[in-house]
Amino acid sequence: xxxxxxLIAVTPGDITGIGPEVLVKVIRxxxxxxxRIMIVGDAGMLKSSFEALKVPFDFxxxxxxxxxxxxxxxxxxxxxxxxxxxxxxxxxxxxxxxxIAAEALVQSAKLALDGVVDGVVFGxxxxxxxxxxxxxxxxxxxxxxxxxxxxxxxxxxxxxxIFRVTIAEHVPLKAVPDYITRDSVLDAIEVLHExxxxxxxxxxxxxxxxxxxxxxxxxxxxxxxxxxxxxAIEEAKARGINVAGPVPADTVYVRAFKGQYDGVVxxxxxxxxxxxxxxxxxxxxxxxxxSPVIITTPSHGPAYGKAGKGTADHNNMKAAVEVAAExxxxxx
Amino acid sequence: xxxxxKALLAITMGDAAGSGxxxxxxxxxxxxxxxxxxxxxxxxxxxxKEALAITRAPGKVKAIKKLEEASFQDGLVEVIDxxxxxxxRLTRGRVDPMAGKAAYEYIKLGTxxxxxxxxxxxxxxxxxxxxxxxxxxxxxxxxxxxxxxxxVKDVAMMLVSxxxxxxxxxxxxxxxxxxxxxxxxxxxxxxxLTNEAVRQMGVxxxxxxxxxxxxxxxxxxxxxxxxxxxxxxAIEEARKQGMNxxxxxxxxxxxxxxxxxxxxxAIAMYHDQGHIAIKMxxxxxxxxxxxxxxxxxxxxDHGTNFGKAGKGTADPTSLIEAIKLASVMVSNRRRLAR
Numbered sequence: 001x002x003x004x005x006x007l008i009a010v011t012p013g014d015i016t017g018i019g020p021e022v023l024v025k026v027i028r029x030x031x032x033x034x035x036r037i038m039i040v041g042d043a044g045m046l047k048s049s050f051e052a053l054k055v056p057f058d059f060x061x062x063x064x065x066x067x068x069x070x071x072x073x074x075x076x077x078x079x080x081x082x083x084x085x086x087x088x089x090x091x092x093x094x095x096x097x098x099x100i101a102a103e104a105l106v107q108s109a110k111l112a113l114d115g116v117v118d119g120v121v122f123g124x125x126x127x128x129x130x131x132x133x134x135x136x137x138x139x140x141x142x143x144x145x146x147x148x149x150x151x152x153x154x155x156x157x158x159x160x161x162i163f164r165v166t167i168a169e170h171v172p173l174k175a176v177p178d179y180i181t182r183d184s185v186l187d188a189i190e191v192l193h194e195x196x197x198x199x200x201x202x203x204x205x206x207x208x209x210x211x212x213x214x215x216x217x218x219x220x221x222x223x224x225x226x227x228x229x230x231x232a233i234e235e236a237k238a239r240g241i242n243v244a245g246p247v248p249a250d251t252v253y254v255r256a257f258k259g260q261y262d263g264v265v266x267x268x269x270x271x272x273x274x275x276x277x278x279x280x281x282x283x284x285x286x287x288x289x290x291s292p293v294i295i296t297t298p299s300h301g302p303a304y305g306k307a308g309k310g311t312a313d314h315n316n317m318k319a320a321v322e323v324a325a326e327x328x329x330x331x332x
Numbered sequence: 333x334x335x336x337x338k339a340l341l342a343i344t345m346g347d348a349a350g351s352g353x354x355x356x357x358x359x360x361x362x363x364x365x366x367x368x369x370x371x372x373x374x375x376x377x378x379x380x381k382e383a384l385a386i387t388r389a390p391g392k393v394k395a396i397k398k399l400e401e402a403s404f405q406d407g408l409v410e411v412i413d414x415x416x417x418x419x420x421r422l423t424r425g426r427v428d429p430m431a432g433k434a435a436y437e438y439i440k441l442g443t444x445x446x447x448x449x450x451x452x453x454x455x456x457x458x459x460x461x462x463x464x465x466x467x468x469x470x471x472x473x474x475x476x477x478x479x480x481x482x483x484v485k486d487v488a489m490m491l492v493s494x495x496x497x498x499x500x501x502x503x504x505x506x507x508x509x510x511x512x513x514x515x516x517x518x519x520x521x522x523x524x525l526t527n528e529a530v531r532q533m534g535v536x537x538x539x540x541x542x543x544x545x546x547x548x549x550x551x552x553x554x555x556x557x558x559x560x561x562x563x564x565x566a567i568e569e570a571r572k573q574g575m576n577x578x579x580x581x582x583x584x585x586x587x588x589x590x591x592x593x594x595x596x597x598a599i600a601m602y603h604d605q606g607h608i609a610i611k612m613x614x615x616x617x618x619x620x621x622x623x624x625x626x627x628x629x630x631x632x633d634h635g636t637n638f639g640k641a642g643k644g645t646a647d648p649t650s651l652i653e654a655i656k657l658a659s660v661m662v663s664n665r666r667r668l669a670r
Binding site: 169170171172173174175176177211212213214216217220221222223248249250251253254268269270271273274275276277278279 | 472503504505506507508509510511545546547548550555556557558583584585587588591602603604605607608609610611612613
């Protein structure tokens with residue numbers, strides 16, 4: 001390859017949503033010299049997307065990924081010839097768009113496996129569309145696990161300087177205690193530890209949030225801390241991980257944002273999300289840990305309501321590209 | 333009516349081994365506080381004298397026996413002196429049953445004063461639960477103790493930090509039990525108490541947002557059905573009773589929207605839901621208000637801060653805010669009663 005700058009493959013995601021628009025805006029902002037982008041998508045559809053925002057589509061276009069990677073251009077296009085121009089900004093889920101998004105993602109991930117690119121960022125998509133298109137995968141994690149033959153892939157989130165992982169995310173609150181076991185907590189600590197090390201932190205500091213108020217207050221208001229969470233923390237410490245907790249959920253992010261921790265293990269969805277919203281965090285980047293290749297994506301969906309209006313905010317997409325580039329640098 | 337009525341506030345000294353006395357000393361030295369209310373400390377005069385010395389707060393402590401002796405002069409910290417701390421035996425920064433027992437006695441007297449109407453409200457400093465328990469008083473905190481002293485059952489905890497007011501359906505119970513408390517009668521009670529309290533805080537027609545319990549408020553039953561089965565019916569009933577209530581709204585945005593001014597208060601379904609939001613705004617600014625008591629009660633929203641006891645460095649912001657809020661509530665209660 002010769003060129004030492006990391007090359008990141010970027011897909012537009014669901015083309016009926018804001019994916020193409022946020023991708024164009026990231027390119028329009030200009031790239032630092034520290035990485036290059038290979039846009040993986042249909043050249044015709046991409047040309048329309050750029051022109052809709054009056055951004056010149058003047059990048060070298062390739063049919064062959066190997067040839068594309070040899071290009072010295074900061075941005076190049078790998079034409080997947082998938083079509084889809086008529087779906088652009090359709091503003092609703094469409095099976096064909098789901099198929100196109102899934103294929104571009106799988107193709108990019110395989111390029112990364114083959115070492116042609118250094119990392120992958122996929123544009124916003126929703127599970128429903130992915131399922132409509134693939135007729136097989138309920139979400140992108142499941143698809144990645146099978147396509148990359150990496151059954152242990154797990155997603156973690158990076159917001160600001162803090163990484164987080166959530167044990168029971170999209171489940172009823174009532175069911176959350178069932179998910180809290182010594183093994184699930186230990187696994188979450190280890191995943192977070194691995195993700196933080198991937199990001200270049202040699203001895204990351206991790207906090208584990210408690211499940212109950214006041215961390216159970218010695219067992220008087222809940223026993224999960226004593227029965228499951230504390231034993232998992234002890235075992236993680238024995239394995240050399242710098243981990244604290246269980247930390248009361250109402251102060252764990254106050255401390256983390258003050259710089260006391262690099263990562264937080266959450267028990268449930270709102271533990272993290274209430275704190276993040278209050279702190280004004282918009283850009284959450286999803287990072288796939290335990291994956292043979294670097295993959296990131298913005299945390300928002302295709303925002304069908306905003307499709308084609310030109311008003312979509314691209315900072316989350318930009319952050320996803322930057323995190324992938326940083327991970328690629330660290331991997332080297 | 334030529335002169336604004338100044339609320340008479342019974343301010344408890346809190347746990348003598350903690351930073352409570354120093355925080356009281358700092359707060360009562362502020363001209364803005366003296367202009368706003370008539371404070372009387374329920375505590376131990378010798379401990380307060382030392383607290384003034386430690387914090388170098390201006391003014392003098394005057395020990396009194398009865399409220400009638402209070403003059404509310406600037407420069408005087410008037411203490412209804414229960415003489416229940418032996419300073420030579422007190423170890424600052426540690427759990428001390430003597431201080432726990434004393435703290436209980438301040439609360440008891442302050443509550444009685446508010447119940448009889450001698451005081452307009454009670455403002456409480458931090459107590460230490462362990463000290464309280466070691467002294468033989470088995471309560472899980474202020475709220476339970478106050479409810480018992482007042483002979484009421486349906487109370488709720490509201491936290492206030494700047495423009496964010498959050499009431500809690502439950503507080504010190506496990507997450508599992510908290511979920512079981514999310515039922516229409518309890519939600520309705522908390523809504524009613526919140527509506528009343530927010531009116532006392534000066535909002536004529538409160539608009540109250542109710543949080544969901546589950547992620548994304550259950551997303552139509554996909555991630556839990558408590559919103560459909562319990563929360564929505566409670567909201568509908570509250571509306572029938574004439575309250576302006578909206579929800580259930582997703583837990584991860586309802587508190588921010590309330591803070592931004594879209595609603596006058598929010599109802600949290602469990603302890604951490606509301607506390608996470610409040611504490612992100614800064615731990616030192618919060619005020620804890622007990623709803624459902626026949627008296628007005630505000631409190632600091634922090635612990636005894638044993639680590640700072642005796643050093644004169646504890647932050648009095650929370651108590652200052654608690655005093656201001658109690659004064660506002662007293663004034664509006666009088667206005668609404670007319």
